[in-house]
Amino acid sequence: MRVSFVIIFIISISTGLKAQHPSVFEGIRTDTSYILINDFYVNLVKYSFREPNVNFLVIHDDEDTGVKAAFEYIQYSGGSVIDSQYGGVRNYNFNYGSQFYQIDPNKIYTEMGIQNGLAKYGMVDSAVASELLNASKVILNHYSAGKPLYIFTLHNNTDGSFGIASYLKGYELESTADSLYINFQMDPDDLILVTEPDLFTWLKHENVNVVLQSKTAPDDGSLSIYAMQNQIPYINVEVQHSHQYEHLRLIEIAIKALKACCPSAFVKAAGSSE
Numbered sequence: 001m002r003v004s005f006v007i008i009f010i011i012s013i014s015t016g017l018k019a020q021h022p023s024v025f026e027g028i029r030t031d032t033s034y035i036l037i038n039d040f041y042v043n044l045v046k047y048s049f050r051e052p053n054v055n056f057l058v059i060h061d062d063e064d065t066g067v068k069a070a071f072e073y074i075q076y077s078g079g080s081v082i083d084s085q086y087g088g089v090r091n092y093n094f095n096y097g098s099q100f101y102q103i104d105p106n107k108i109y110t111e112m113g114i115q116n117g118l119a120k121y122g123m124v125d126s127a128v129a130s131e132l133l134n135a136s137k138v139i140l141n142h143y144s145a146g147k148p149l150y151i152f153t154l155h156n157n158t159d160g161s162f163g164i165a166s167y168l169k170g171y172e173l174e175s176t177a178d179s180l181y182i183n184f185q186m187d188p189d190d191l192i193l194v195t196e197p198d199l200f201t202w203l204k205h206e207n208v209n210v211v212l213q214s215k216t217a218p219d220d221g222s223l224s225i226y227a228m229q230n231q232i233p234y235i236n237v238e239v240q241h242s243h244q245y246e247h248l249r250l251i252e253i254a255i256k257a258l259k260a261c262c263p264s265a266f267v268k269a270a271g272s273s274e
């Protein structure tokens with residue numbers, strides 16, 4: 001009796017979440033990993049189509065424009081995207097013991113990031129911190145069985161808040177950026193962030209908004225900091241919500257940059273990112 005209740009519960013969660021995500025097309029394959037922290041589920045649904053190509057990662061569940069753009073890309077070019085599904089909100093929210101905890105899932109990749117990320121919203125607890133660090137490992141392991149040869153994330157933001165100007169001198173992310181290139185014809189909310197100087201230079205020549213993360217950027221527990229600490233080339237293509245056409249355009253430019261600057265990341269061998 002108890003077993004059937006659990007099964008029904010899980011099915012109802014996954015059915016409820018599906019509606020927020022793009023409908024699948026014929027031939028697409030799914031492979032799902034799960035994070036479970038007490039009463040809180042994250043479904044990490046990896047959608048793959050045709051041959052391995054680029055592998056995208058979406059970690060915020062309220063950012064679906066990137067998932068739609070990734071679907072469009074893989075439908076024509078093959079590849080995969082991991083879509084994190086946990087109720088269509090930005091933050092992880094859960095109970096542990098008798099306490100409520102909240103954290104941005106882009107703060108869980110380092111121990112320091114988790115401490116500060118939990119403290120921003122309330123309680124900090126060592127057992128919860130350890131669960132969250134483990135959750136980040138589940139995500140990375142689902143993204144790539146071995147050390148990833150690159151990490152390619154997709155994010156969306158809201159009009160006029162975070163954008164390329166956030167990295168300018170005197171603004172809140174100044175210390176995060178080493179170099180910045182702005183195309184003033186583009187929407188300032190649409191940009192690419194990278195950790196490798198070669199990728200920055202290549203993208204600058206493509207005349208797109210691009211940020212090179214500083215080697216001394218503060219450890220905020222984000223995936224870009226984790227990637228830098230572990231010498232993994234990192235690309236984040238981030239656009240304003242609903243800028244799906246621009247997202248796809250920037251994804252295609254970023255893939256050209258990645259294939260030009262890190263060709264070994266696409267050799268089909270054991271440990272590749274697919």
Ligand SMILES: [Zn+2]
Pocket residue numbers: 059060063154155156
């Ligand atoms: Zn995001």
